[in-house]
Amino acid sequence: MTNRIALVLGVFIIGFVMVDMLLFGTEHVVFLGKKLADLIDWLAFWR
Numbered sequence: 007m008t009n010r011i012a013l014v015l016g017v018f019i020i021g022f023v024m025v026d027m028l029l030f031g032t033e034h035v036v037f038l039g040k041k042l043a044d045l046i047d048w049l050a051f052w053r
Contacts, residue, residue, distance in 0.1 A: 026034055 023035060
């Protein structure tokens with residue numbers, strides 16, 4: 007992955023999170039953050 011692709015992907019992800027926060031509030035972001043933490047813990051088990 008080149009730096010340009012990583013930068014564009016990061017901008018898109020941040021943009022989508024900002025739009026989600028503006029339209030639907032922050033509850034979704036908290037839920038997804040908790041699920042992401044669970045996924046990271048689960049993946050760390052396999053390493």
